[in-house]
Amino acid sequence: MGGPVLVMLGGLPGTGKTTLARRLAQVLPAAHVRVDTIEQAILRSSLGVDAPAEAGYGVAMAVAADCLRVGTSVVADAVNPVDAARDGWRGVADATGARLVELLLTCADADEHRRRVESRAADIPGHRQPTWAEVRALALDPWPGARVLDTAGTPPDEILDRVLALAVG
Template identity: 50%
Template sequence: MLIVFGGLPGTGKTTISRRLARALAAIHLRVDIIEQAIRDSGVPADAVGAAGYAVAQALAEANLADGRVVVADCVNPVTASREGWRAVAARASVRLIEVEVVCADPQEHRRRVEERVSDIPGLVQPSWEAILRSGYESWDRPRLVIDSAASSPSEAVAAVLGIAAQDRSS
């Protein structure tokens, strides 16, 4: 099973996806870590582009082929990135659960963005203004939407686990 999280920075994707990966004893692939490692290797920040997603998707596919559950944590901002994850699931012949995390309270979302401290050495978090200008595309398919302003991380994990259990019984 491949569970892919998407959503703007500061919505709570990493908190929820980490907890979910622990609950499922799954591989947790965080695109931010991969992208920062690419930058740390000397690739200019503006040249990283889609490389982080390509690496994450390749790692996901390899782990899925080994029978592992994979939880991907990424902004997943455009249709092309979402299609990439769908293709990985199709090639691996596994179920795909897509999760979009939103924070429907703009003041809370902004507070989170402005107060958070990166847990990845060297990673520069985007500003609130950068997030507002990011060009995040609307989703074109059904997915589980979690409003992190209305539900706790534990409730969010329970919601995804409920979908995963339905998938297993199908």
């Protein structure tokens, strides 16, 4: 591979980001940096942060940079809905010399996507999963630089194989 890689995942909740991130981190191997986990830790703390989402992304990027600087690849698991978030990850890759892979996960089958969203259980203490209405209301800025992977009807192993080809290639 020639050095660490930063795999930036993005997409709406329920598209398979965390499932992919966990498996990819094991196979590469890489650190799995999940913004939801960091945001929930901030909310549970007594820090009184006014903008936990912004703080969560900032902390995630700092942790990712530390990992990359010592040669550990990183899978960044977040919605990454706006250009500013994606630009932050790009800055991390630039500052550390890591190769960057940008992936936008989608689920084009609305029924499957809804089933995923409504059947998920929170796996982070205190985290509330968004409702289907909340997911549908989320807007993602256009992301022309990302490779788009539709996870609808595709087994997780097949998605993993596609991403591995990009991450190690």
